[in-house]
Amino acid sequence: MKVKKISDMNLDPSKALGNGIIASSSAPKPCLANGGSIDRSYDSLGNDILFPPEGLPSLRLPVVTSQETNLVARCRRVYVHAHDYHINSISNNNDGETFISADDLRINLWNLEISNQSFNIVDVKPANMEDLTEVKTSTEFHPTHCNMLAYSSSKGSIRLIDLRQSALCDSHTKLFEEPEAPGSRSFFYRGNCFNVRYQIC
Numbered sequence: 001m002k003v004k005k006i007s008d009m010n011l012d013p014s015k016a017l018g019n020g021i022i023a024s025s026s027a028p029k030p031c032l033a034n035g036g037s038i039d040r041s042y043d044s045l046g047n048d049i050l051f052p053p054e055g056l057p058s059l060r061l062p063v064v065t066s067q068e069t070n071l072v073a074r075c076r077r078v079y080v081h082a083h084d085y086h087i088n089s090i091s092n093n094n095d096g097e098t099f100i101s102a103d104d105l106r107i108n109l110w111n112l113e114i115s116n117q118s119f120n121i122v123d124v125k126p127a128n129m130e131d132l133t134e135v136k137t138s139t140e141f142h143p144t145h146c147n148m149l150a151y152s153s154s155k156g157s158i159r160l161i162d163l164r165q166s167a168l169c170d171s172h173t174k175l176f177e178e179p180e181a182p183g184s185r186s187f188f189y190r191g192n193c194f195n196v197r198y199q200i201c
Contacts, residue, residue, distance in 0.1 A: 079115045082108055089139040095146040102139035102151065109163075121169050122151070122161065 085103035092099045100121075101108050107122035126132055139151040147163045157177035161169045 077115050091140045093141045104135035
């Protein structure tokens with residue numbers, strides 16, 4: 001059903017005259033077929049629909065909504081007091097409860113539900129920083145074994161660590177590296193192995 005016109009109707013018969021002319025102190029208003037009058041003071045949304053200023057509570061108009069889905073990233077938790085150096089790696093564990101964060105010298109193990117405390121599992125910082133010969137470049141959990149992780153170093157080596165071996169995993173379980181080329185390198189040199197990849201048969 002299409003609404004063509006909306007108007008107030010005077011239902012008091014004492015104020016009605018003849019064929020629908022409404023008596024008032026002002027000039028007569030043109031009448032509709034049902035006896036109502038047209039009030040041009042109402043706000044109009046179109047040529048055919050008129051609405052009174054106070055609105056119609058029983059009338060509902062359609063609302064245009066967008067069907068597009070916009071994904072917005074938001075910060076859900078901040079993990080603090082973690083590293084003294086720039087973080088170069090973050091890796092989630094497949095157990096769904098923990099993850100690791102790593103900088104050049106340390107690897108910290110976190111619980112996803114505890115944001116203010118972590119456990120240091122690898123620390124290669126020497127007592128004298130002048131003795132430092134390499135730094136970690138990338139660290140990653142094994143995709144299917146939650147107790148294993150590996151990290152690469154600036155010398156181009158990869159160390160495999162088993163968390164079941166000890167609480168502090170400064171000693172690796174397995175080492176993958178190529179013989180060093182002749183000539184001395186400083187710890188600023190970064191080898192070709194930046195990303196850790198696993199192949200376990």
